[in-house]
Amino acid sequence: MEVDCLGPLGNGFDFEGFDNVILTGGGTGVFPINFAYETLTAAGKNVTVCEGFRNASQVILNQPSYILTTDSGDTGIKGTVIAGLDTIAIYDPSKTLICCVGPIPMMKAVSAWASEKNMKCLVSMEQRMACGVGICLCCTVKVKDEGPDGFKNVRCCKDGPVFDSREVVW
């Protein structure tokens, strides 16, 4: 069987300048989070992973060092990823980056959590994409803008998918 694919497309997480990285995700977001964990640990970075699932039967790619949360509480910490993030000791917020991939409500909550702690947060938006190269405009994301509307639409596939969470209009 032959598979035709295009990529990688768009931008990615930029970890430059941060000593500590917290990776957090849920749903299909655990796949890129796991990949980022393996890449960063191979590069010698200090990485903490916190992942959230609905219940034990949905847990995938979990590693012993990961902080695990479930809505049901049948494994790991009961609650959302915020309950897991609250267990992490943050020694220097200015040197700590949090990256999140997951459902919009999760990324919004993680963004607010990071903002409270004065930490930079990058989110990888999971819009539906058709062309993947910036032509069809089906993947737009609203980001803050100084114009009259207070926001502008940007293309997730071309301008993202990774955005500073403070720029996103949630």
Ligand code: FES
């Ligand atoms: S998927 Fe077509 S513009 Fe983004």
